[in-house]
Amino acid sequence: MASSFFMIGMIILTQTVVGILGNFSLLCSYIILHFMGYRLRSTDLILKHLIVANSLVLLSKGVPQTITVFGWKHFRSDFGCKLLYFLHRVGRGVSIGSICLLSVFQVITISPWNSRWAALKVTAPKYVVPSIFLCWILQMLVNVIFPFNITGKRSDKNITEERDFGYCSSIVTDKSEDALYAALLLFPDVLCLGLTLWAGSSMVLILYRHKQQVQHIRRTNASSRSSPESRATKFILLLGSTFVYFYILSSTCQVLLGLFEQPSRLLVDMSIMIAACFPTVSPFLLMSHNSSVHRLYLAWVRNAKSSTIMRKV
Known part of the structure; x- marks a missing residue:
């Protein structure tokens, strides 16, 4: 049993380190491009906030849980536990909000000019920044009461019934209160998840119609893959479907944790581990498909070549 917990600790540690390094590297590339004078797109701004939210999830959950698995259990104060759980919930909520916003924005971008979204194609970029900040504020307001049911292991409060979550505990309350509170927390997530699924299905339909149209105009060279917008859409579909898959798994585990008054350590x-999967995988998906990272690499290559030429001269 001890060896299995050690392996779990190593997996969580690997996820946390790899995920933080990947998100930090990607965020640094955006910062460098900004100072180099490159104009970032609206989707790049959404992705930057997604990176920050994923880093928040990994730092607030992965690091303390890794330390707990390796035996250092009683290191967090009551305030520390409340703060960590609050940051985790906000990061998780902003992550799903960013994916939702990214998917909806891409649907508007690739929609035909004769569609009902035509009026939003020009004005949509103006609402990206307010939408992102609204997402942060909404998640902070919704989750502000979440820490009240969280207590540290070294808390001096006399609590008889509590769920052990490793480095922190949750106070067991009335079932009806738990159900009402869970509905309040799940409503923004379910709304964003529904919008993401709708946007994904709409993008698939638009791509299919576009492919059918170009087949009548050109032959082999007119594949939808040749379009930058089509490639970006397919990548957002991949990112969104990856998020939905891990979100459903994570939500299932959260439901199981809520059903048991004393959930097992496993x-x-x-x-x-499941909650950390998407924040760990997403930066590498972004690096492999994101044109901004490719622009940074090309700029670095050009600078290296120019410096080499100057030395030869």
């Missing part, structure tokens, strides 16, 4: 660790 279930707690598994929920942490």
Whole structure:
């Protein structure tokens, strides 16, 4: 049993380190492009906030849970536990909000000019920044009461019934209160998830119609793959479907944790591992498909070549 928990600890540690390095590297590339004078697109701004939210999830959950798995359990104060769980919930909520916003924005971008979204194609970029900040504010307001049911292991409060979550505990309350509170927390997530699924299906339909149209105009060279917008759309579909898959798995684990008054340590660790999957994988998906990272690489190559030429001269 000890060896299995050690392996789980190593997996969580690997996820946390790899995910933080990947998100930090990607965020640094955006910052460098900004100072180099490159004009970033509206989707790049959404992706930057997604990177920050994913980093928040990894730092607030992966790091303390890794330390707990390796035996250092009683290191967080009551305030520390409340703050970590609040940051985790906000990061998780902003992550799903960013994916939703990215998907909806891409649907508007690739929609035909004769569609009902034509009026929003020009004005949509203006609402990206307000939408992102509204997402942050909404998640902070919704999750502000979440820490009240979280207590540290070294808390002096006399609590008889609590769920053990490793480095922190959750106070067991009335079932009806739990259900009402869970509905309040799930409503923004379910709304964003529904919009993401709708946007994904709409993008698939638009791409299919576009492919059918170009087949009548050109032959082999007119594949929808040759269009930058089509490639970006397919990538957003991949990113969104990856998020939905891991979100459903993570939500299932959260439901199981809520059903048991004393969840097993294995279930707690598994929920942490699954919750960290998307924040760990997403930066590498972005690096492999994101044109901004490719622009940074090309700029670095040009600078290296120019410096080499100057030395030869």
